[in-house]
Amino acid sequence: xxxxxxxxxxxxxxxxxLGAQAGTLDDVKKRGTLSCGVSTGLAGFSQKDEKGKxxxxxxxxxxxxxxxxxxxxxxxxxxxxxxxxxxTALQSGEIDVLSRNTTWTHTRDTSLGLNFAGVVYYDGTGFxxxxxxxxxxxxxxxxxxxxxxxxxxxxxxxxxxxxxxKIKYKPVTFDTSDQTxxxxxxxxxxxxxxxxxxxxxxxxxxxxxxxxIVLPEVISKEPLGPVVRQGDDQWFxxxxxxxxxxxxxxxxxxxxxxxxxxxANGKPGNKRLLGGEGELGKNLGLNPDWxxxxxxQVGNYSESFERNVGSGSPLKISRGLxxxxxxxxxxxxxxxx
Amino acid sequence: xxxxxxxxxxxxxxxxxxxGSHAFYNNPKYRAAIYQALxxxxxxxxxxxxxxxxxxxxxxxxIKSGFGFLSNAAGYDVLMSLIDFSSTDTYLRVFIVGxxxxxxxxILGIFFATVxxxxxxxxxxxxxxxxxxxSVIYVETFRxxxxxxxxxxxxxxxxxxxxxxxxxxxxGEAVFLNVRGLFIPKLVGEGGxxxxxLALAAAIVGIFVLRSWAKKRQDATGQQFPVFNxxxxxxxxxxxxxxxxxxxPFVIDYPALQxxxxxxxxxxxxxxxxxxxxxxxxxxxxxxxxxxxxxxAVPHGQTEAARSIGLRxxxxxxxIIVPQAMRVIVPLLNSEYxxxxxxxxLAAAIAYPDLFNVFVGTxxxxxxxxxxxxxxxxxxxxxxxxxxxxxxxxxxxxxELVGR
Numbered sequence: 001x002x003x004x005x006x007x008x009x010x011x012x013x014x015x016x017x018l019g020a021q022a023g024t025l026d027d028v029k030k031r032g033t034l035s036c037g038v039s040t041g042l043a044g045f046s047q048k049d050e051k052g053k054x055x056x057x058x059x060x061x062x063x064x065x066x067x068x069x070x071x072x073x074x075x076x077x078x079x080x081x082x083x084x085x086x087x088t089a090l091q092s093g094e095i096d097v098l099s100r101n102t103t104w105t106h107t108r109d110t111s112l113g114l115n116f117a118g119v120v121y122y123d124g125t126g127f128x129x130x131x132x133x134x135x136x137x138x139x140x141x142x143x144x145x146x147x148x149x150x151x152x153x154x155x156x157x158x159x160x161x162x163x164x165x166k167i168k169y170k171p172v173t174f175d176t177s178d179q180t181x182x183x184x185x186x187x188x189x190x191x192x193x194x195x196x197x198x199x200x201x202x203x204x205x206x207x208x209x210x211x212x213i214v215l216p217e218v219i220s221k222e223p224l225g226p227v228v229r230q231g232d233d234q235w236f237x238x239x240x241x242x243x244x245x246x247x248x249x250x251x252x253x254x255x256x257x258x259x260x261x262x263x264a265n266g267k268p269g270n271k272r273l274l275g276g277e278g279e280l281g282k283n284l285g286l287n288p289d290w291x292x293x294x295x296x297q298v299g300n301y302s303e304s305f306e307r308n309v310g311s312g313s314p315l316k317i318s319r320g321l322x323x324x325x326x327x328x329x330x331x332x333x334x335x336x337x
Numbered sequence: 338x339x340x341x342x343x344x345x346x347x348x349x350x351x352x353x354x355x356x357g358s359h360a361f362y363n364n365p366k367y368r369a370a371i372y373q374a375l376x377x378x379x380x381x382x383x384x385x386x387x388x389x390x391x392x393x394x395x396x397x398x399x400i401k402s403g404f405g406f407l408s409n410a411a412g413y414d415v416l417m418s419l420i421d422f423s424s425t426d427t428y429l430r431v432f433i434v435g436x437x438x439x440x441x442x443x444i445l446g447i448f449f450a451t452v453x454x455x456x457x458x459x460x461x462x463x464x465x466x467x468x469x470x471x472s473v474i475y476v477e478t479f480r481x482x483x484x485x486x487x488x489x490x491x492x493x494x495x496x497x498x499x500x501x502x503x504x505x506x507x508x509g510e511a512v513f514l515n516v517r518g519l520f521i522p523k524l525v526g527e528g529g530x531x532x533x534x535l536a537l538a539a540a541i542v543g544i545f546v547l548r549s550w551a552k553k554r555q556d557a558t559g560q561q562f563p564v565f566n567x568x569x570x571x572x573x574x575x576x577x578x579x580x581x582x583x584x585x586p587f588v589i590d591y592p593a594l595q596x597x598x599x600x601x602x603x604x605x606x607x608x609x610x611x612x613x614x615x616x617x618x619x620x621x622x623x624x625x626x627x628x629x630x631x632x633x634a635v636p637h638g639q640t641e642a643a644r645s646i647g648l649r650x651x652x653x654x655x656x657i658i659v660p661q662a663m664r665v666i667v668p669l670l671n672s673e674y675x676x677x678x679x680x681x682x683l684a685a686a687i688a689y690p691d692l693f694n695v696f697v698g699t700x701x702x703x704x705x706x707x708x709x710x711x712x713x714x715x716x717x718x719x720x721x722x723x724x725x726x727x728x729x730x731x732x733x734x735x736x737e738l739v740g741r
Binding site: 107144152155159173175 | 395397398399400412413414416423425493497498501516517595596597598600607686687688690694698699701702703704705707
């Protein structure tokens with residue numbers, strides 16, 4: 001009797017572990033798909049079209065990891081998550097990677113049991129107001145109502161900003177970014193605050209995009225990047241270098257269209273990146289052509305950026321900080337050797 | 338001879354078993370105690386293992402645990418707070434702010450749901466066809482639509498379509514209604530206003546005294562006293578007299594359009610309105626059904642008996658039917674009230690800053706301490722519902738049939 005009950009107890013307790021700590025690579029390979037946490041819908045970063053196909057800059061990171069690990073960028077299972085759900089989903093092992101416009105902060109990196117694997121987009125908190133208000137600067141927003149998404153670093157950034165400037169505001173915090181847009185449109189709030197990239201994305205979803213302007217102020221640093229669980233260094237490396245492969249691809253001028261040619265006839269650096277030389281893939285526990293597949297199927301960073309948020313998209317965001325270091329931005333991949 | 342031996346053998350055997358049954362583990366008392374001790378030990382071990390295992394795993398995964406975060410500054414603001422709150426306050430204060438907001442919407446919801454429920458429940462028995470049908474339509478409509486949908490309806494389809502602050506609907510330039518909420522004047526008491534509040538309190542105490550006096554007098558002499566009219570006169574008259582004596586020590590703070598919206602007065606945010614309306618209307622439909630069930634449970638003979646002794650229809654309802662119906666209604670009300678409190682967590686859908694939204698939502702996300710925050714929220718909802726149960730059970734024992 002006692003034996004039986006302690007067996008049950010032991011079994012239950014063992015079942016309550018917080019998901020596997022290591023071996024994410026094996027799990028993904030065995031499953032045959034990558035489980036990737038994305039947003040519930042944010043133009044340019046992760047959005048689903050009417051056919052159920054996901055696209056966006058964040059989605060491309062998922063696709064890059066799937067291409068590197070499984071050789072097929074389409075083998076991704078997307079899990080749409082609200083800001084409030086995202087970390088728990090990753091901690092509990094429900095997803096393998098979180099690629100959901102998530103700001104890399106000290107607290108998140110150190111106390112949630114997570115690791116940020118790099119920066120996909122350098123962003124900052126900004127403000128969107130209705131043109132009718134005639135507001136030119138965020139400092140004129142004393143006493144205004146703000147639509148914010150709950151559980152984001154924006155909530156903290158805006159609180160600091162208004163306190164510093166000794167002005168007041170009322171936060172109306174919604175669950176999803178669509179709800180914040182609806183609140184802004186109905187006039188519940190005077191302004192909408194979020195990462196600048198999101199503001200542009202939300203603006204094109206407005207009934208009258210020209211009736212709203214994004215104020216020039218950027219009040220915080222919001223580096224957005226993919227997140228993995230702490231304690232699985234191999235998987236951390238894979239995600240980190242899959243992203244780096246896209247950036248390195250742009251630096252070396254390797255694109256999805258010339259990748260085969262670069263592998264055959266390119267410079268030594270091209271061959272090392274694409275698996276023609278060296279053991280970069282083997283060191284990650286992947287096939288030698290891991291980066292080749294990333295660039296061939298997803299494209300380099302520039303291709304992905306322009307397609308999703310840049311000139312090839314309705315958002316038309318300029319590269320700005322997100323240009324390569326040699327083009328005046330701060331995008332930089334560690335040395336690929 | 339043979340027979341005798343057998344009897345002895347049987348006796349011996351019986352003695353043996355008797356001595357066996359005296360062993361402590363065969364004593365049903367001890368046996369029960371041992372099993373219970375084992376069960377308690379087993380349960381304690383079970384929970385200990387779960388808890389220690391969880392904390393070990395959290396630590397192994399590098400996730401912070403413990404309640405230390407409660408004393409850290411929250412760093413974010415909350416839309417509505419019944420106590421002073423700023424972003425430099427702690428997570429514990431966020432917890433209290435959220436808790437009070439949950440209590441506020443629950444009390445408002447319970448009050449309006451009860452009023453609606455009783456009105457529509459009694460309307461069902463109207464002899465007027467239209468009045469009866471209105472009651473049926475109300476119950477069937479709101480009982481059969483999911484609550485979340487109703488909340489979103491009131492919030493997004495009704496309140497969000499109100500005009501902006503500059504085009505507010507207004508009532509005598511004192512009350513304003515717009516997409517930002519309802520703005521009403523606030524009575525600000527100055528020195529001497531305490532006397533008016535005291536007068537109001539005295540009036541309320543007076544009503545109870547009056548009631549018991551009137552009842553005693555009626556029991557003794559059969560004479561009736563207009564308790565209701567006198568009570569109303571007292572509640573209005575006494576504070577008014579006190580205000581006259583002290584020379585109206587109140588300033589009315591009117592809401593006024595300034596900057597981006599209205600300042601001054603009392604602001605009722607649309608999130609609170611939408612949630613209160615949806616919870617009241619939804620739960621009211623269930624309460625109306627409870628009231629109908631309660632009234633129908635009173636045998637028709639009671640009404641006939643009351644009529645035969647010459648009571649008026651109104652008196653029949655208040656003296657004969659309702660007191661008996663309450664025996665059926667009160668236990669049903671208990672569970673409706675508890676559901677309402679639990680349903681208030683749907684606030685998260687419309688940005689009402691209740692406990693679930695500001696604590697389980699934002700605080701959980703900012704600190705990442707899911708287990709602690711959710712545990713605290715569970716305890717709160719559990720405690721609030723236990724409290725409601727306690728109150729309603731007390732109330733129930735008052736209306737219960739008293740055996741003689």
